[in-house]
Amino acid sequence: MPSWVMGTKVIYFDNAATSGRKPVTVSHAICDCLKHANANPGRSGHSLSVKAAEIIYSCREILGELFNFPKTENIVLTKNATEALNLALYGGLKNGCEVITTSMEHNSVLRPLNHLHNKGIIRLYILSADGNGVVHPKQIKEAITEDTSLIVVTSASNVTGTKMDLQGIYHAAQEAGVKMLVDGAQGAGALRIDLKETPFDFLAVTGHKHLFGPQGTGALIIKNADDLDSFMRGGTGSQSEMTIHPDFPPDKYEAGTLNTPGYAGLVAGIRFILDEGLEKIVGYEHELTEYLLGKLADIEEIQLYAPDADRVATVSFNIQGTPPSDVAYFLDREWGICARSGLHCAPEAHKTLGTFSGGTIRFSFSFFNTKEEIDSAIEALKDFVKHR
Amino acid sequence: MTVYAVITFHNTHFALKAKKVLEKNGKTVETIPVPREFSSECGFCCKVPWDERDMADKILREHDVQVEHIYRWERDDDKERKNKFTFV
Ligand SMILES: Cc1ncc(COP(=O)(O)O)c(C=O)c1O
Numbered sequence: 196m197p198s199w200v201m202g203t204k205v206i207y208f209d210n211a212a213t214s215g216r217k218p219v220t221v222s223h224a225i226c227d228c229l230k231h232a233n234a235n236p237g238r239s240g241h242s243l244s245v246k247a248a249e250i251i252y253s254c255r256e257i258l259g260e261l262f263n264f265p266k267t268e269n270i271v272l273t274k275n276a277t278e279a280l281n282l283a284l285y286g287g288l289k290n291g292c293e294v295i296t297t298s299m300e301h302n303s304v305l306r307p308l309n310h311l312h313n314k315g316i317i318r319l320y321i322l323s324a325d326g327n328g329v330v331h332p333k334q335i336k337e338a339i340t341e342d343t344s345l346i347v348v349t350s351a352s353n354v355t356g357t358k359m360d361l362q363g364i365y366h367a368a369q370e371a372g373v374k375m376l377v378d379g380a381q382g383a384g385a386l387r388i389d390l391k392e393t394p395f396d397f398l399a400v401t402g403h404k405h406l407f408g409p410q411g412t413g414a415l416i417i418k419n420a421d422d423l424d425s426f427m428r429g430g431t432g433s434q435s436e437m438t439i440h441p442d443f444p445p446d447k448y449e450a451g452t453l454n455t456p457g458y459a460g461l462v463a464g465i466r467f468i469l470d471e472g473l474e475k476i477v478g479y480e481h482e483l484t485e486y487l488l489g490k491l492a493d494i495e496e497i498q499l500y501a502p503d504a505d506r507v508a509t510v511s512f513n514i515q516g517t518p519p520s521d522v523a524y525f526l527d528r529e530w531g532i533c534a535r536s537g538l539h540c541a542p543e544a545h546k547t548l549g550t551f552s553g554g555t556i557r558f559s560f561s562f563f564n565t566k567e568e569i570d571s572a573i574e575a576l577k578d579f580v581k582h583r
Numbered sequence: 584m585t586v587y588a589v590i591t592f593h594n595t596h597f598a599l600k601a602k603k604v605l606e607k608n609g610k611t612v613e614t615i616p617v618p619r620e621f622s623s624e625c626g627f628c629c630k631v632p633w634d635e636r637d638m639a640d641k642i643l644r645e646h647d648v649q650v651e652h653i654y655r656w657e658r659d660d661d662k663e664r665k666n667k668f669t670f671v
Contacts, residue, residue: 241616268597
């Protein structure tokens with residue numbers, strides 16, 4: 196299905212950054228909230244405030260349904276994955292903690308961790324992925340020492356789309372009694388995450404990517420609220436007689452008025468996923484990805500990264516001898532194809548792939564893309580190769 | 584005069600969870616602003632008929648809904664105005 200920008204048809208292949216096309220119910224839900232429930236959630240007892248609080252409640256409830264996590268008070272609403280990750284890291288890591296992570300992580304993991312490391316609060320170990328973007332559970336097992344307290348790992352790379360072996364890593368962490376934080380920014384809505392099966396200690400997700408919500412929405416799901424201190428303190432609408440912050444979740448972690456219209460949209464986005472069926476969405480996106488990979492293989496000048504990865508619908512490549520920014524510029528200006536070039540906020544991943552510092556061109560699909568759009572993109576790439 | 588049980592919670596999340604759980608179990612529940620006489624809390628709480636308080640308490644416990652307090656609340660319902668507002 197095409198998108199339109201000022202009357203011009205565009206092909207949107209940047210869904211790993213933000214999903215471009217949303218189900219129509221998402222904008223309707225946001226408008227409905229602004230029209231009919233535009234009050235402060237949980238602060239007052241009047242009917243509109245209750246309606247707003249019901250939206251917040253339903254957002255936790257539907258996130259709980261998607262990830263099979265019934266303890267909904269431990270689903271903390273944040274403005275994005277970055278805030279969720281910062282909450283988990285700054286709220287959980289104490290002086291002297293040792294942390295293991297991977298070279299495939301996004302800067303929203305690497306920067307807070309490096310900040311804590313450089314301040315001398317934690318010791319950080321970054322494990323290198325192989326050429327397919329994979330970090331094996333065995334590597335994690337070998338890196339764990341008796342001082343290790345946390346493993347941080349992405350559900351899928353935002354550069355190569357490589358899925359991490361979350362189950363294998365979880366078992367390695369479990370065996371050693373180490374906690375695990377999963378960056379679910381690229382996995383939530385793009386692969387199955389079941390917290391009953393693999394109960395990670397912390398799962399951070401963002402609303403605006405594969406969950407089809409608007410920007411400004413996200414969540415941190417916490418197995419045990421005793422593990423985590425609050426990160427911000429302020430008004431919650433609860434225990435207003437006290438000038439110290441409540442210590443029960445979710446209030447413990449949510450200071451200040453929440454983005455109620457945004458969460459209304461996120462509820463509609465997740466509702467769409469549950470109604471369509473996650474398996475159907477994942478299956479279709481996989482089909483698109485395989486289709487693209489097949490077509491890319493026909494263009495000799497294309498260098499594909501992580502060629503044998505088991506991946507979500509994200510693919511990185513380059514045209515040999517050409518900066519990726521030139522290709523992205525050409526695709527956008529000449530063909531109306533929105534794709535992202537560069538480092539994708541993941542410098543260590545590009546060092547692993549050997550694409551630092553120019554980066555790659557990245558195509559990332561959603562349920563609303565089509566094979567015809569991929570055909571156009573292939574034609575565009577051939578056009579570029581011929582005329583460069 | 585009618586007697587109600589006013590059930591208060593630590594936060595609105597549990598108040599709404601309680602409403603949902605109780606309604607699922609066939610109870611009539613209303614969310615109301617926390618009456619001044621019980622608490623200076625700014626949020627809302629659940630109101631059920633006084634006779635149903637034990638049953639409600641049991642159901643909420645079974646569903647891990649943390650109750651703060653259950654108060655007895657006497658109301659002269661005749662005096663309550665029942666205006667209905669709609670916001671568009
Ligand atoms: C793997 C990964 N983690 C975290 C993030 C951060 O997400 P957000 O910008 O919504 O906080 C992103 C997206 O840019 C990502 O791809």
